[in-house]
Amino acid sequence: MIALLLILIPLLGGIITFFIKKEQSVRAWSLLVAMVTLLIAIAGITMNNPEALSFRTSWMGILNSSFSISADGMGSMLCLLTALSFPIIFVSTWTTPYNNVNNFLGLMLLAQAGLMGVFLAMDALLFYFFWELALIPVYFLCSQWGGEKRIRVTFKFFIYTFLGSLLMLVGLIYIYAQTKSFDITAFYQTGFSGDEQAWLFWLLFVAFAIKMPIFPFHTWQPDTYEQSPTATTMVLSGLMVKMGVLALLRWLLPVLPAASYAWGDTVSTMAVIGIIYASLIAFQQDDMKRLVAYSSIAHIGLMCVAIFAETESGVQGAMLQMFSHGINILGMWVVIEIIERKFGTRKMSELGGIAKKAPALTIFFFIIAFANIGLPLTNAFVGEFLMFNGILSSKITQYGVAFTVAAGTAIILGAAYTLLMGRKVFLGETNALTEKGSDIQWHEKTILAIIAICIIVVGVYPQPLLGSFEEITNSIIKYSDVLHK
Template sequence: MLAFTCYSNNAEALSYNASWMGILNSSFAIKADGMGAMLCMLTAVSFPLIFISTWTTAYKNAKNFLGLMLLTQAGLMGVFLAMDALLFYFFWELALIPVYFICSQWGNERRIKVTFKFFIYTFVGSLLMLIGILYIYSKTNSFAIEAFYNSALDSKQQMWVFWLFFVAFAIKMPIFPLHTWQPDAYEQSPTAATMVLSGVMVKMGVLGLLRWLLPVLPIASYSWGDTVSTMAVIGIIYASLIAFQQDDMKRLVAYSSIAHIGLMCIAVFAETRSSIQGTMLQMFSHGINILGMWIIVEIIERKFGTRKMSELGGIAKKAPALTIFFFVIAFANIALPLTNAFVGEFLMFNGILSSPITHYGIAFTVAPERVLSLVQFTH
């Protein structure tokens, strides 16, 4: 089991533990370990960028909109810091609920249908995760993360509990075939909400794999690793091929994001130090790069009145600074050397290729790399 340690020697300054639900043996335990602190920094950087980039957008009941956005931020911070399973579930729901209201009230014309689909997917996933948490609690009589790590479930128990957790995390990331809510939600949501969903909220699922799935259910993670990685590879190829056909820039970015998250999922289940380190670096880099893409889409839509690529042309002459920014972000998204995404992606591919956990390291490395490069260079 890989351990994620705090980056500071002063651990007391980075953790807090207080009595919360003593009757259930649950505490309000939060800690900013290395991964949590990094994702909190991503969240803290992302929200000001989102507000600044969309400040000219006129929202009906703007106070309600901004209040729900900040409530989402609070939930995300809690998910990244929680060291108690019940507290983790509480913040998981807290981060999602405001998004339902944001998408349903400030989205586009198909917002109700799309939000309902999003609600059904996430509700089912959350319910399955709650069942898994309560089952492990019945064996440990504690929600503390240390108790979950030491739960010592046998292999048969781990095999089915694994899917209770993984489905919840896979929906959030999302991973094929649980991804169908994402493109519609990204397209119909207001741009600010789309930025939160793609830049920060998908990292909830990746963190769930790293902090709550692999360490708690190591035998099942090893046994199901190739199955999950195969699903991720199918999702990468499938989403990339669909991205080829997109005319709407929002849907293009949405499908390309599925491919990037799929690669992180493969790296997690490679279970090597290089792949895990690369995944953590890539979570931050992907968040920054995808926000940059959404900012460009927002500027183009505001300046030219359309997101359809077939109706755009001559942007380099009309907006040269925007074009340069567009190229820089596009190169970063394909992990070109000297860009911020290169180090993380290189470490992930290196870890996948050298993984002793899987017999398909070459296939899991070559297929995603070729498809990701092809689809992004083409667009």
């Protein structure tokens, strides 16, 4: 029942939000809904009761499709990340003005419901339903509350993701035609030939690669992140990209193991090209939003390479990094939102010396920045170490050393452009724009403190999360073991 509540509460809460007209009331209501969802997510994880974390009922019986949701270790972690993110988003943007704020926050909650459904779905048709449900409110959020170029950018974003969704639907229907069931266990028992797996692989992978995104399917992302309202950008980069990563692990590798092995090096090469390309492009950015957008492409690319290495260390590292990346990128967006609200710009060339006026904000930024570059004792270090270990020790890929070196070079580049941003924005002398700045308020300090605590706790003691991934990791790896022993 808890799994069902994780979807129903933001869904019903979002619908009610549309009918609340007073701004303070609608903001308080949205935060209340998000906090209740967070408490339920925490209760579900600590309860450790499989029955409470699962729900199944008849849905489309004529198609042999059921409303089947369940929170395995990976799903529980992503639901917790989603539940934790929305209160942070709502509090950090509490004073950000929106036209028709009730519609904005209502769509945000509907997006949360869609995300929860994607992370919990154990039926392929239900998975597709929630995949689309999560996209629709984000489309309206970007097109109605975005920047000056929002219409063109949102159109491109929608066409990319909708085309990918259609390709995925064709693949799912073809698999269903063989299994006569949309249940995930039936999908895992398919016996497709190598040729069938090959074209099915690309139908599904392209849809997932667009969502992540992976080079060369990434071109929608920087513009969309830049033009979207920051609250929506937080959802896109912190949570929606994880839909694609989860889909690789739950719906691609176990369903099409032979094709995943055959095309693994090709996909990893694409991801590595994207990692290096995005890292180099990030150096050229003056807009902080675009810089962080390109850094996200590099981080997700590394997860993709680790997943297709098909090792226990690589898969567990990618799962842990999904959580860590979500926390860290959320922290970066919170800082950027505060700076833009205080100084009216995101351009690094127009800022400087903020540390003298906002020491607390500076401290939190550098904690998040150090985590973003994988400094030891931060959450990203553990995930990156496991992923590199998995890539280097993989017996599936022929180019483990090359992929490790290339990705490692990108990590160095990431540290350089992240610290360069810190130097340009926070250090040095103040200018006419930043001279009148002030430090962050108590609610902003609270939000950033929660993020900093998550960074350090997971970095020092990641075992609870890693332990929850063990069962799902073994179930993914066993398919490659059967093929390649």
